[in-house]
Amino acid sequence: MPPATPAPPSSVAYASPRGRGVLLASILGSGMAFLDGTAVNVALPAIGRELGTGLSGLQWAVDAYLLTLGAWVLTGGALGDVWGQRRVFLLGLVGFAATSVLCGLAPGIWTLALFRAAQGMGAALLVPASLALLRTSFPEEDRQRAVSAWAGLSGVTTAVGPLLGGWLVDAGSWRLVFFLNVPVAALAAWVTLRHVPDDAPTGDARKLDLAGSVTAALGLGGVIYALIEGPAHGWNPSAILAAVGGTALLVAFLFLEARGRHPMLPLALFRSRTFSGANLTTLAVYFALGGAIFLVVLALQQELGYSALAAGAALLPITLLLLALSPMVGRLAGRLGARPLMTVGPVLAGVGLALLTRLREGGGYVSTVLPGVIVLGLGLALTVGPLTAVVLGAVEDRHAGIASGVNNAVARIAGLLAVALLPLLGGLAGDSGADFLAGTRRALWVSAGLCFLGALCALLTIPREAGRAEKGPTKPRTSAGKPQPKALPREQHA
Structure with missing residues (x-):
């Protein structure tokens, strides 16, 4: 080198x-x-x-x-x-x-x-x-x-x-x-x-968990193949084999991560209730968001006659609200802590997704799409920033990188599973017209329910002091003189 x-x-x-x-x-x-x-x-x-x-x-x-x-x-x-x-x-x-x-x-x-x-x-x-x-x-x-x-x-x-x-x-x-x-x-x-x-370079090639990466990719690939192809073309032997093989590989992946010297997913991190709860909230909210956006964009263009540009512009308020409100939400989390925001935020996101079930042919954007988009954007603005802060605050500083990486992977895999599963849960199988819109509405109700579950998970697992700004000269990561929970005890650090 x-x-x-x-x-x-x-x-x-x-x-x-x-x-x-x-x-x-x-x-x-x-x-x-x-x-x-x-x-x-x-x-x-x-x-x-x-x-x-x-x-x-x-x-x-x-x-x-x-x-x-x-x-x-x-x-x-x-x-x-x-x-x-x-x-x-x-x-x-x-x-x-x-x-x-x-x-x-x-x-x-x-x-x-x-x-x-x-x-x-x-x-x-x-x-x-x-x-x-x-x-x-x-x-x-x-x-x-x-x-x-x-x-x-x-x-x-x-x-x-x-x-x-x-x-x-x-x-x-x-x-x-x-x-x-x-x-x-x-x-x-x-x-x-x-x-x-x-x-x-600061690392060692021996720390690369290639076996874990390959096993995770193949296992997820097998499961996703079965979830997409089974409903679309029937549960033939290839779909069944993919489902069984993919599940077995995912079990093997967990075994490798538990026994490996340098796992890509350190399972010990999940001993922290805060870290586990934040990632479960991530899984629920990002599953709901990823699958809902996938189906709503298709419905807007295929069934409601929106151009590609109009469909992209229809969801723009979500990102604009995230950008505009993030600084204020950060200050609010410093005063109140992350738990209230991570509870209210997913509830609002769920309400926004429920409002989007009003999608119908002939419905105007302002009356049928915009209200749901705005409420969804408000809910995400309250959730995303505090969620990231809680994930990073649940582990020691030197594990912040891997904690962020795990949370990023959870968010991506949530979207991956949502695109495969949500059409199935909504009863969609290549339908068009009124059937597609009806299936999309069912899928949006499922997404709304998952957001509500994410809110409940945050309420039950995130400690009251998480994310709250420290007052005065306190030690790192303390609030009211009590240390924040750590994902790994010091004696277990590699």
Whole structure:
């Protein structure tokens, strides 16, 4: 491994031109992965028409990406420690751009799903490395400002995704959504090579849990195959074998993680009631959100006659509310603690999803869509920030990276399962017209119920003091003189 450059890794001042370059590279990389996910959702009806596929094919176009991203994101983070964050980030940019071109050239739905799976592996390198670049490049006193700017500006790219994707589909082709990644990746790579310092690797290749990554990917793949293909084409031997084999591999994955020396998913973290509760809330809320958005975007275009651009704009208030309210919610959580917000937030999100069940042919946007979108956005704004803070606060500082990675993986896998399961729970199997709308409404009611369960989980598992700002010169992670719960006792740290 070549030595790092003479400049120490954390030597870039936030306010300097080089610091702005590091921040820009990080935002472009992660934003590209986030934007691609939201933009592709809007392009799904156009993909279905051109490639001649139904609901199950569109499910694979989404889930193939989420499958590899969710299964490999923790390994992607570990690779950054082994090879250096800058190198892994550049590798992720190259891989994401190359697979985006392949997606744009895909002649059929199965080749598109295959290339989307490869694209997800590139995103699994980009997402953790983009945030880690801030940690390795900036000194400690500048990191919080950098992370806050990264979170806010990355949120802007998420907001732009549906609008940009819809415009590209209406103006040209769904394939342009993928081709757009190439110039963005080229710009990000140029900025990275110019501004981001080369960091020395800090990890050991022996710490890579490749067996865990492969087992998780294959196990999830088998289960998702059965959930998508079984209802669509019948429970034939291949679907049954995939279900049984996938379940067995997931059990083997848990065994490997419990016995391995360097597991990608340290099960000991879940000894913390706070950490477990926050991740269960994440699973419920992000399952509800991922599946509902997938179906609502399809319903708006296929059944209600919205253009791709109009469908993307219809959900824009959600992201705008997240961006506008996040600072206020952070201050509110500091005063009240995270538990009240993580209880009220999912309840509001569930009410918003219930309001979206008013979708019907001939219904106006302001009367049937906007109320649900606004209430859903308010609920998510109250939930997302405090949820992240609780996850990070439930473990010691040196485990914050793996805790964030686990929570990110839980959110991605929740979306993956939702796209596969929610149409099944709503009774959808390639229906169209009134049947599709009726199935979408049933699925939205299921999603609303899951949000209510997420609220109950937060109420029962999140301690009252979690997320509350400290007053006065207290020791780290204390409130009223009592230490916050830790996921791992010190004697068990690897």
